[in-house]
Amino acid sequence: MQRExxxxxxxQTALIENELVQHIGSMYNFAMSLTRYDEAExxxxxxxxxxxxxxxxxxxxxxxxxxxxxxxxxxxxxxxRYRQKSRxxxxxxxxxxxxKGTSEEKSAPQPFVDLGEDFFAQMLxxxxxxxxxxxxxxxxxxxxxxxxxxxxYDDIASVLNVPIGTVRSRISxxxxxxxxxxxxxxxxxxxxxxxx
Amino acid sequence: xxxxxPSESAFNQQLNAFLDNELSTSEEQEFLDSLQQSPAxxxxxxxxxxxxxxxxxxxxxxxVSPAIVQNIKSKIQLNNKKL
Numbered sequence: 001m002q003r004e005x006x007x008x009x010x011x012q013t014a015l016i017e018n019e020l021v022q023h024i025g026s027m028y029n030f031a032m033s034l035t036r037y038d039e040a041e042x043x044x045x046x047x048x049x050x051x052x053x054x055x056x057x058x059x060x061x062x063x064x065x066x067x068x069x070x071x072x073x074x075x076x077x078x079x080x081r082y083r084q085k086s087r088x089x090x091x092x093x094x095x096x097x098x099x100k101g102t103s104e105e106k107s108a109p110q111p112f113v114d115l116g117e118d119f120f121a122q123m124l125x126x127x128x129x130x131x132x133x134x135x136x137x138x139x140x141x142x143x144x145x146x147x148x149x150x151x152x153y154d155d156i157a158s159v160l161n162v163p164i165g166t167v168r169s170r171i172s173x174x175x176x177x178x179x180x181x182x183x184x185x186x187x188x189x190x191x192x193x194x195x196x
Numbered sequence: 197x198x199x200x201x202p203s204e205s206a207f208n209q210q211l212n213a214f215l216d217n218e219l220s221t222s223e224e225q226e227f228l229d230s231l232q233q234s235p236a237x238x239x240x241x242x243x244x245x246x247x248x249x250x251x252x253x254x255x256x257x258x259x260v261s262p263a264i265v266q267n268i269k270s271k272i273q274l275n276n277k278k279l
Contacts, residue, residue, distance in 0.1 A: 008272075016272055024268060028260035043264050050268055114243060125256040132255065146216060147251050153218050172205070172212045179247060 012057045019066045020053060026067060026149050027074055033144040034078050034098070036133060045081065049074035068155040071145070075159060098137040114179075127189070131181040139174035146171055199230035199237055211241060215248045 008016070027049060031042035053060070053073050060069055079094045086094070132140055138160075145151045145159065153171075157164045201207040213219050214227050231238045 013272060017269075021265075021269065021272070024265050025257075025260050028264070029258050032258040037258070042258075043261065046260065047264065047268060051271065054272065125254050128251070128254040129256050143251075143255070147248075148255050148257060153213070153216065168209045168213055168218075169205075171216070172208045175212065175247070175251070176208070178251070 008054065008057065012054075015060070015062055016054055016057060019060075019062065020050070020070060023067045023070050024050065027070055029148060030071055030141070030144060031074060031078070033132075033140050034075070034137065037129075041081075045074060045077055049077045052077065065155055065158075067149070067151065068158050071151075071159045072161075098141070127185060128182065131178055131185050134181045134185075135174060135177055138170065139177055142167070142170050143174050143178065199234055201230070207237070207240075211244050212248075215245060 024046065027046045028042055031045040031049075032039070035041040035045065049070065053070055056073070060066070079091055079098070082094050082098075083089060083091055132143065135143070142156060142160070145156045146153075151159075153164050153167045157167045160167070162170075198204055198207040201210065210219070210223075210227055214224060219227060231241050
């Protein structure tokens with residue numbers, strides 16, 4: 001890794017500006033999902049991660065997947081911050097809690113949850129965000145990466161450091177759980193499934 | 197009930213992978229064939245596709261403050277030291 005007091009070369013600066021800067025918005029969006037939408041913490045997380053990426057720019061290969069690389073750095077930064085706050089949890093505990101899922105993942109069935117079109121068409125963005133916030137951190141982050149950031153399963157597997165089969169399983173489960181939360185949330189708000 | 201899929205979970209995973217464009221051409225064709233052979237599976241596909249589209253349109257993107265972006269850009273321009 002580049003020493004902190006070593007200036008960036010003009011080529012490195014150009015590489016950062018051309019390939020990394022464009023992902024700051026996505027990094028923030030990902031950070032918000034990890035911090036449960038804490039703006040101040042997300043801002044710190046993004047800046048720390050981005051500057052760490054700049055210091056490590058010699059490890060980045062031009063033209064490869066900058067977003068997945070930045071997300072991995074951000075995720076690791078989040079784990080380190082969380083560990084500092086929660087001395088009782090190890091890095092492995094935090095990684096498992098937030099990103100690796102539970103041991104039930106492979107064996108638990110994934111029944112189909114039917115959320116009627118009429119029903120969810122009445123939902124607003126805020127309500128979806130609230131339902132998303134009810135998900136476990138590993139489910140929330142995978143939906144953000146897949147459905148909002150449009151990342152491939154390969155890239156998500158790389159960021160989370162899990163097999164692609166786990167990504168496939170977790171996305172299916174996360175969406176089903178989100179539907180369940182939306183259904184419960186909608187019922188509380190008085191939305192009705194008009195299909196009878 | 198689930199075509200050639202061994203379980204409901206397996207079908208759901210393949211359905212999500214299809215909607216996320218994660219299947220190969222041959223896998224896509226195989227999946228579509230299984231839908232054609234089962235109205236129940238086709239119904240599930242249509243429902244899940246609607247939800248998929250809904251999800252992608254309704255999740256609110258959190259927008260980073262321009263000040264944060266500017267701060268990062270400024271430090272890059274300074275080009276060193278305390279990055």
